[in-house]
Amino acid sequence: MSDLDKRVRDVERAEELVRCLAAALSARRIYSHEHPRVKKAVRTFVSAIRAPAVGQPQICVTVTGHTLEYEGMPITDNTATLRLAMCLEEIRCSGVEFGTGLTPESAADFLEVLLRGEPIPAEGMRLPGVQLFPWTKEEEEEEGEFPPLPEFDVPLLVYRAALDVLDQTMEQAGAKNDIAMDDIEEVALWTAEESFSRGAQMVAPTQVVRQDKHTWQHSVNVFLISTAVLQPFAKDPRELARFGQAAFLHDIGKSRIPREILQKLMQRHTEFGVEILASCPDVDPLALEVAYCHHMRDGGHGYPKPFEGIRPGPVSDVVQVVDMFEALTAPRPYKGGLDVAEALKTILKTPGMQTKRGAMGLLVRRLTLAPPGSEVVLETGEHAIVLHTHDDEPLRPLVRFITDVKGVPIDKPFDADLRQYGVQGSRSPIRKVLLKPAYKAL
Ligand SMILES: [Fe+2]
Ligand SMILES: [Fe+2]
Incomplete structure (x- = not known):
């Protein structure tokens, strides 16, 4: 040799x-x-x-x-x-x-x-x-x-890993109806463990990375946001990983529908999802429920129609709200997505969604749209850098003002706590989060 x-x-x-x-x-x-x-x-x-x-x-x-x-x-x-x-x-x-x-x-x-x-x-x-x-x-x-890794390095690594696993999962599910559950379990558990220690921080990449269109980015975003939202309800990372896995696989049925006719056959992705998952050995029944029920709303709205008593449970409810929120806030080819307040209003107005207020409240509490280190534009037009995100009011962080209302840099930047602006729970004073170069590299 x-x-x-x-x-x-x-x-x-x-x-x-x-x-x-x-x-x-x-x-x-x-x-x-x-x-x-x-x-x-x-x-x-x-x-x-x-x-x-x-x-x-x-x-x-x-x-x-x-x-x-x-x-x-x-x-x-x-x-x-x-x-x-x-x-x-x-x-x-x-x-x-x-x-x-x-x-x-x-x-x-x-x-x-x-x-x-x-x-x-x-x-x-x-x-x-x-x-x-x-x-x-x-x-x-x-x-x-050297200072330790910036706090968003790990969320980014997790995000990239989840994108890779999802790409591979969709390809496998579409081609041979077989998915590598081990890889999904691994990435779901990693995300769950990090969500326990980093909280809403894990959601950060979903807000800033999605400008670079990626085919399955929606599913990865729904997975990360749902995991963060459900974290306080899981007794440990393993249980949270089960919830996360179900969110990860919610749109798996789309892998069966060719891209050109996806819009026409969209509604069938829920039943295809069940077919694909049911053929996997040891599949978690929760993943089946979420794949089947995540478009089912109250009063017979949405799809598919309730079947043999299969109804969305609490995890399906959260995935459904997060799913709509993600889709509404995602940038479109010709216009930006809705802002948080508009998206939440739109969800509440959707027939059959009024009873999902509980799940919506959870989402709002866990949203960290502007992670520490990101630059934001406030409703006033002033630019600021987020210094710290509060757990109780994630949409009103502590910031450092760096420009005036016209966006002109100021000589003496000063810090302010946005919790002091407006009433608690009202619209966020943040108009938009600017992309950070670190996230663009993904
Ligand atoms: Fe879906
Ligand atoms: Fe979806």
């Missing part, structure tokens, strides 16, 4: 290892280490390293800026590997060497080290078949020198 062949085999082997490890880590995030799914994933990981070693018996994978590499070559970049890379960064690990001495026990221990998230000792860490290398001095110093 030539050197080149060996190298290709090594890269493939490194990719396979990382894929198996990422899958085991995903499973372990959801289930206990005794769960059959975790045990199976660990066994697969162990046999991947023990498979007849071509080239080097050991494989070393390094961490480079949210991704993993093998000898300078990036390793397949999906949600699971992205999260694995972030885990390694968190424990201050610059690389991992896997060897054939790996056992199911040491693999399981390694997963626990990753999930605990505590920095490894300065001299590194060794488990049978796994060697973890610590950050070098320079990496430590860099970390100290």
Whole structure:
């Protein structure tokens, strides 16, 4: 075998290892280490390293800026590997060497080290078949020198991962009626965990990224907003991930309808959605309910007509309100979308939506249209930078005024709390949120 062949085999082997490890880590995030799914994933990981070693018996994978590499070559970049890379960064690990001495026990221990998230000792860490290398001095110093990631970096990573998974899901569902539930579970759980720690912050990319039209952006936005809205009602991230998954899949039926005739057959996407999901093993009944009911309104309005007592429950109600809100506020080719207040009014006026006030209230409370760091234009015409978003009044943040009413920069910027402007719960004093360059890059 030539050197080149060996190298290709090594890269493939490194990719396979990382894929198996990422899958085991995903499973372990959801289930206990005794769960059959975790045990199976660990066994697969162990046999991947023990498979007849071509080239080097050991494989070393390094961490480079949210991704993993093998000898300078990036390793397949999906949600699971992205999260694995972030885990390694968190424990201050610059690389991992896997060897054939790996056992199911040491693999399981390694997963626990990753999930605990505590920095490894300065001299590194060794488990049978796994060697973890610590950050070098320079990496430590860099970390100290630079401020931590801006708070919207993680929401953006999650957003991009969700777009990727959704693209892949729609393609698979359209082509062969088969969807990769593992990937969806992974991205839903990641979003849920981040929503628990970051709250409404996770919604930020949905408000600023959508100028760049992306085919399934609507579904991703509905997924992120619904997850944020439902977070206070979930007892833990796993339960929230179930709600999020249902929102993620709400329009899955559209994958069955060719783009050219989508408008004509739009109403059928709810039943197609049920057909696709029902053919997936272990599908969550909640996902079926949301896919079927998210256009069903009270008093026989909307579609499809109620069937054998299947009615929208609370999660379907939230997804429905978020779905309408997203569609109404999304920019159209020739005009901007409605502003928040107009969108909410329009939803309330829609026949059969009056009873969904509860779900609407939840949405309003969780909306953070202007994340910290974004520039906004106020109703007065003044420009300001958002400094802090209050949980109780997300549409009235603390801001720093930077221009006068004509948009001319002022000499002495000053801070003000927009909660002091107008009555609580009334229209937001923010007219528009300006795009930030960081979000445009997505
Ligand atoms: Fe829909
Ligand atoms: Fe939708």
